[in-house]
Amino acid sequence: MGDPTPFVTALDRAGYRVTAPRTSLAALIADQDGHFKAAELVAAARSRHLEVGRATVFRTLEVLAGVGAIERIDLPSGEHAYVGCEPVHHHHVLCSRCGRTSEIDDAGLRPMMREVTRQTGFRVDGHRLEVFGLCPACLEAANGAD
Amino acid sequence: MGDPTPFVTALDRAGYRVTAPRTSLAALIADQDGHFKAAELVAAARSRHLEVGRATVFRTLEVLAGVGAIERIDLPSGEHAYVGCEPVHHHHVLCSRCGRTSEIDDAGLRPMMREVTRQTGFRVDGHRLEVFGLCPACLEAANGAD
């Protein structure tokens, strides 16, 4: 499964204390395959008999998002979720069937932002792009099923 | 102020009944300058002594989003908001200071989606792009203040 070390190191390097609950959560997150919701982490923690309070889960997610070790995304349904990721600017493609994610860079977006400025006069400070679709595996599965 | 007619017509044409609460809400939405949150509409309705239940506000927003007369967006803070808009595919630039919005087309995005497919093998079904920044007016105000 995934390696929890990067999450722990990210916390440590940012001056946060490395505690048992945070280590447990890092391991749980590393095991997640695609995106995950806060509630799922809470459930996962409980099912493994890791004593981690609900408040701590939310706090840890917030901290991890702060150091860029995970990113908060919005599902089309309006729900909030998170994905573990590298702390450089990029975006995600989300499989709407299995939830797996893939990272993409924003190379093509920069010129678009310039175009936005030209068209609207806005000074662009940030953006959020989320792409939804079917991953290769699910695509194949769907073709077989249809 | 804005014209509520397009919202009402959109409902009518989609086969929804044109009722007093829906007409009131259409007028309120038409008066919104930028994006607005469901809670704000509820408050606005109450402050104008329009008798519109909370449930009805949510239901009407859902219906209007369904016919494409408004669009649901996600603020960077994770809150949900809506913007009135034309029922064609496009995106919004949001002023993070005054909340005003501007529409942009997704011309530059199509090639990017193709690039995503090439890089990841995903079949792209949809995407969501939101751009945040400062509108020309706020930009000028900020320059004066700084």
Added chain:
DNA sequence: CGCGTTAATGAGACTCAGTCTCATCGTGTG
């Protein structure tokens, strides 16, 4: 290695958005 500072924790109360139910109302149709 043990101490003290202070950040982190957990339990649970709390808030707030959004959903659901169900009895009643009123729009649009025949």
Added chain:
DNA sequence: CACACGATGAGACTGAGTCTCATTAACGCG
């Protein structure tokens, strides 16, 4: 004009996320 059925409102309900506060334990320092 009357009827059928979609829409409404009140308020109960749910579930995510936040806050408080007393307790615990990480880690820098001597």
